[in-house]
Amino acid sequence: MMKFERYEWVAITIMISLFIFVGFIQGWSVSLVILNMCIISAIMTMGVNISWGYAGVINFGVMGFLAMGGLAAVLVSYPPIAESWQVGGRGLGISFALLFVLVIAVMYINKTVIQKRNRYILNSLIIFFGILIIRHFYLNATHNIEDVNPAIAGFLGGLGLPIIFSWIVGGLFAAGVAFVIGKVALGLRSDYLAIVTLGISEIVVSVLKHEEWLSRGVKNVIGLKRPVPYEIDLQNADWFINLVTYLNSSKLNNIIDVSDRQQVLNNLIIDGSGIFVKLSYAILFLIVMLIIFYFANKAQLSPWGRMMRAIRDNETAANAMGKDVVKQHLIIFVIGAAIVGVAGAMLVTLDGLFTPSGYRPLRFTFIIWIMVIVGGSGNNLGAIFGGFVIWFSWIEAAPLTTFIINQLTIGLEPTNALKLHLLDSVPYFRYLFMGLILLLILRYRPKGIIPEKVRHS
């Protein structure tokens, strides 16, 4: 079982007290909103940390894997649209079957044709004409699908299952994409791998943005079903009203007037229902986070984890010991991506909507990397800590900056142009903070706040 050092307990205490602090200052609802995003960020960070911290495989495709997880949430939970399947299902089926045949043909050519030049010519010919034929079926089918009731549908819909299943499916989707990327790109030097994964994730997102038959594209998918109760149902449920009455009984008993008391109770119920929903999310997310944390730690301490560290620290030596470096790199890249995919599905579950155009590299790739570096690569608790602290400062940067600017410009008149301009640019100061935090950590604590433990066993 894992044991925490003293400084790790300090880190855990800091994380918990941050939320209690916000709870008292800004209200429990705000605190829980931040907590939920913190947990999701922590899961993403663990995913990146597994490939980067354990094995030194860089993964800048976070955004793409998150988007795949989000797509999974849509495809699993949205009710199927029968009409779309009717008009376009067969065309899509044919085009995908043809695509499969094309891939087989290319593989066959690669196997049988020895001469390199002939292989290239033959391959490009068959791919060109193959795509021409596939396009014909494909464009017809997608066009028909997108014409089905475009205001509310216009895509294939999903399976109509509970959204919670999508957390696993999201992981599988991301793993599938990661497998393809890994096959192509792993083996490049680390900084080129970073650029290539960043680029491929951009391609993944642009496909989700523009293939409307699949994901509704920029029209977004809204109204995904929740795994937790809705506020309005809670407010009418007897057990919930009783619970709120019970919890606040002392406060309510002090109010003598009956109508006043009802008024206060109603307000409490409305507040309480919001907090209850967020709390249920937090508990669900926390369970997932702890499961992943447990297994990630187990894996790190296992012989497999030791092999990964050996590969990270000296690839050539590990190779000489008979370890298949390429294969292990691919495995760990896929595992890391799968965890990010799970986080992506959870993110869409929390929001209840899927907006492909919201996936931007600055927000969903680079921030996650700052979390990993700041938390401490190679340490799972560090990853969680990084996720919590960075997301927390990302959110709280704006109120803090407003406060600081107001303090600094206290001598200036409220209509002073500089002051107004600075107050207008408050949202951008968070980028400054993020950059400075990253630079300071890299300079003065390059192993992160909670560094990897060196094990001699």
Add this chain to the structure above:
Amino acid sequence: MIDFLNSIIVLLNFIIIPGISYGSQLALGALGVTFVYAILRFANFAHGEIMSFGAMITILFTWYFQSQNIGLGILPTALLALPVGIIATIILCIISDKFVFQYYRYQKSVPVVLAMVSIGVMFVINAIIRIIIGTETIKFSDGQKFIMKAKQFKVMTGLNEGLALKSSQVITILITILLLTFTFWFLQKTKTGKSMRAFSDNEDLALLSGINPDRVVFTTWIIVGVLACVAGTLYGLDKSYKPIIYLNLVLPIFASAIVGGIGSPFGAVVGGYVIAFSEIMVTYAYKKFFVYLLPSSIEPTGLVQLLSTDYKFAVSFSILVIVLLIRPSGIFKGRVL
């Protein structure tokens, strides 16, 4: 014959001229990335923001000159402000090197750490730009907008198709030729340029021959500053200035540098044009072109477009992946990755 000329004009107007000007901007950007890679040996994610910073300073001074009624007549005022922007960009580069990159260079950090550091720098510059100038789209080109309008061309030649020539495109192409000539002359003929090439080729040998590494790095940042500021300003002049665009521009720039052969300046320039032309050619609808060229009986009915314009961005990366698969060292053999 007329039809043939018309079809050529269509190509010129919609593919070749935009391709050359966009390619020039990418080439200048990729050349800057290549310099950092070849001398300082890391992938500089902050390059797009450096370009953006240069363009921002140029815009600020353009506004200042405009308010003072100083202008260049038919030429955009931005050209007058460009030298100021260049100087500011060089200062930015040197400050970021002194305070950030230098430490890791002396530590002999691995390239990926330096790449992470450059992400930190990217965030800081990004924030500074947004705090100073905001996130709105800014158009700052003034002077005469067109050298030749489509209508003028039609009247002049009597053809059906017009050929529009924006002055920003011509300026882009001219400045690029000037700057590239100067850069390559500098690398090939001057002593500093030669020492830079030596340093890039074999650092230990260069140090042994008495080349001062700090001086080489200093010169590199000056060149990077000039290239970045000019590329950023030209891009802003041609399209329009918007901070977020420059963040997205980093990816095609990296793609150009890698496709051309990372570490090879000539390769970076070629890579820029390759990426620009493929982005435009793959997403252009060729219907008009074929309508002129083919007899009316076999005219195409569709748009004859390989990919929809939505995928413009994805094209550069697909090319990057294909090149890495077939020829990992790029078109012109750079360092093998």
